[in-house]
Amino acid sequence: VITRRAFLGGVGAASAGLALGLHRARAADAGVFAPNPFIQIGSDGVVAIVCHRSEMGQGIRSSLPVLIADELGADPAKVKIVQGDGDARYGDQDTDGSSSIRGPYDHMREVAAAAREMLIAAAAKKWGVPASRLSAHDDAVHDGKRALSFGELAVAASKLPVPKQPKLRPAKELVHVGKDLPVIDAPDQVTGKAAYAALPVT
């Protein structure tokens, strides 16, 4: 488990990454281009996704990040899930009323779609082809047989403007939503490693 502060500090140190969304986060926290805290892609290819709702057995850490990964085109099995502490920049974090999927559903898809469009735009620029013929899946942007990984595109994508009205994927392109998903914390829960208390701030 990693604290938000340690996570953002690490991203800041790496500095060659893409962090984005629909509104600007406090620059002081991240130290890099970080308009939104939900998605962070490093040039090492690691896709980190923040779960900004509380886990209490309903499986939100196993589902909400998968929604973002699916819209983005990232492999949920490789995604690094970061627990979002209470922070106004995540917006509403109420975890109640069976609403933690329904509430953020559209916003999370928009955040991910914006990221995907920027990665595609970066690839289109690199290849000199129209963005419309490219697709993003399996942690890469594809043009027929050639591909550029999200990691390879992170720096270039971070220099592009964030689209204000990103286009969502057609529903049939969402390959994980609606499927039975693995319980992401289960390996820790069955070995006694799962933490059940607030972690000290480091």
Added chain:
Amino acid sequence: MPDGGGQVTISIEVNGQRHELDADPQMPLLWALRDLLGLTGTKYGCGEALCGACTVHLDGIAVRACVTPLERAHNRRVTTIEGLSAAGDHPLQKAWVELGVPQCGYCQAGQIMTAAALLAANPNPSDADIDRSLAGNLCRCGTYVRIRAAVHRAAKEKP
């Protein structure tokens, strides 16, 4: 063997490691595991042996660590969830992950330790055997149906 009162030295083997603990012999074994040895996988639930969250093995037998005085573990072997398998790959742990048993997960260490003692004594339990054996392990998330399925799956895979 200590005879109670004040601090004494208790010798216990936990997950294959021997420890000499200077402690009150009446200290609950659960306290010793969590606070003295830092093994926090075993959970405090009710403190009165009513919920099973604190289940560990004492010489292979499932006991409630919250009501087991430390002196009862003197010169005996304790196994906790951390020591059930070296790599978290006991058939029960694998089945639990494969079938997505845990929800909040707080009771699951106790569930698994009770189930492990059951399988050691009865390698091919029926539904009724499982229900009877695990009746003292409560789960407020209500994972009982998947627990039963996972015990059956683990029983099919011999450790």
